[in-house]
Amino acid sequence: MSSVCRRLHGLFAKSTAASTKAKANANLNSLPKTASTKDIKLKKLVDKFKKSSELISFRNNQGIYHFTVRRLAAAKKFSMIEEILEAQKKYKDITNEGFSIRLIGLYGKSGMLEHAHKLFDELPELNCERTVRSFNALLTAYVNAKKFDKVVEIFHELPSTVSIESDVISYNIVIHAFCEMGSLDSAISTFDALESKGIEPDLITFNTLLNALYRDQRCLEGERIWDMMESKGIVPDVRSYNSRLRGLVYDNRILEAVELVGEMESKGIKPDTFSYAALIKGFCSEGNLKEANRCYSELQNNKCTPDVAIYTALVPLCCKVGDLKMAFNLCLDAINHRLLIKETVLKRVVDGLVEEAKIEEAKKLVDLVKSSKYFNYKLQLTPLVT
Template identity: 50%
Template sequence: MYRRVLHRSLCTATTTSSEASTTSIKTISRDLYKESNFTRLVEKFKKASELERFRTKSGIYEDTVRRLASAKRFSCVRDILDHQKKYPDIDNEGFCSRIITLYGKSRMYRHARKLFDEMSQRNCTRTVLSFNALLAAYLHSRKFDSVQTLFKELPKELSVEPDLVSYNILIKALCETGSFDSGLEMLEEMEKKGVNPDSITFNTLLDGLYAKGRFEDGERLWVSMRGKGIAPDIRTCNSRLMGMAFEKKTKEAVEFLEEMKKDGVEPDVFSFNALIKGFVNEGNLEGAKKWFGEIGKSEFDPHKVTYATLIPFLCEKGDLKTAHEVSKDIFNHKLRVDGSLLQLVVDKLVAESMVSEAEEIVELGKTNKYCRYKLNLAGAEGAEEAEEKKSE
């Protein structure tokens, strides 16, 4: 009986301690999220880092570093990441790799490389894990040539073999520099090394090929991907749809969209955007309007790219009534767009003596709580006078 009571007491104590620890970390996380003063944020983060459990929370680290980097407070990023070196975790490759990656996401590649080099001084083993973290740090920092150099030199120095992640990072760097042929050559090298490409590999290459007008190369790679049994996902399909749009193959694009659905890949707003772009490229007003309408029938809202593609085309074709309605739709969806897009509509409306419609857009721009636009009605008075003369 005594043992059962003691067991329950110990279990309760352990559970209570665990719950308290969890609650403590949640409280700390909320406090860091709410802290708007970056100096205090850094101090609170460093204090929280004393807790071993806190140091396992990669999400909190990523969120805090992202906030500081977005505000261009790179000295603060360096302060909290350098602070991590005082803890025993820094002798662990996994923890080191996390910090290297965080430096990279802040485009602080020199600090990432410094920490990577310090690992050997701490007798911290460097495997393909930390190698990939360093490659990614240079990729995020847009040092694409350096990614290629590191890929060539470091494996020999570290006695490691690049894996799928390594090749995917390299291929991304090559595509960013427009070296698509080199990226395709990496596929051949991967096969020789026994590294099987995945959907990320193909998505990266297909994105670049289709976007840069290398449609036939993209189609060959598409066939190769399917031949390897890799099923296309929505990103892959959208790349192909956009490739068809650039090639003015809207009929084929619409047919492909139906094929996607049959294969269980549901289109998203970017799929619809690709079709709208295709019809715009072909000068087909009704087709572009039809697929804009399809977005309204779906579970998705239009994207700012949707409006940037459709509105100038509507103005060009003289369909100002629709341009007026679509412009109002921007405010309904609380989207931020380039003010020049709305000004284009206002100017066109004024030029066609649709002054009241133009005034409505200008007023919406002034009173919109989400994002205010400084639009002007230049020429509106002249348009009104011209309209009055016509009526006389």
């Protein structure tokens, strides 16, 4: 049992010890007679949560709120989410903007945007000061629900009606929304508007733009934003460098990407999985297995956990150049890390092993895939492996 679950159980048990069995049965009687066992359990969870909310220590535990709402959302019990969150309004905590922001965020993560917006609108009558913090929480709720066009609409229309001035976080959120929509020109225009209002962009602003521009292979604009970031004295972090690395690789400038990794290390920024993934992808695109393998070794030496993109690039190249031993070992590593390599990639390795009469290795790979609960397919190679 996880620590959150144990804490949840402990607090529920503490707060419900005095509850009578008759009251619990009365609550359950509100369920329809056709209610499933799962529905009954969730109803008990809701009742215990509401009772436990009477404790200040419980209301201060954000993890329990997130755990419970996530569980109800997974079961699509949105009316139950509304029941437990609306019940929080009777406590004095609701006058604390931080507590109210948490509730807005929980509604947002559950996709209950109307409820999130309604709570934001109600804050003044709940005697809760409504500032740019709760405005940003509302924007984030729409981002979490991937309603990016609505984020833009609210950003432009709401502040003037509620007398709130957007801050750099507000701008970061809407720039992110534009980037997710693929409207990079609008994202850059918003960035320019931020500066015209005398608001200084921060590292998050630049990282959001750099990631989107390099991802869209708009490398020249990415370099311009990078230069602007440095001119403002904002120190790039590993995420900044990884965006630029991907851009250089997209632009087939692999040697410059290698030099950039050296620059990272000279500045005390340790390359991570995504740094190595960019280099490996670049070398694999050039058919340079030797250098790709060297990067993979460095990744392991630096105790970085590889991601599936690394194996997706490396394994086919190994097969292409005929290094089935390395391809086999890479597949074993990927399965050990519980990474879901595509069936077509694994099949290519197994078929290659069979062609080289390495039947035991082929069988081992097939058996590992079949026995693993992490793969959503079963490798069927009976005609080849007998």
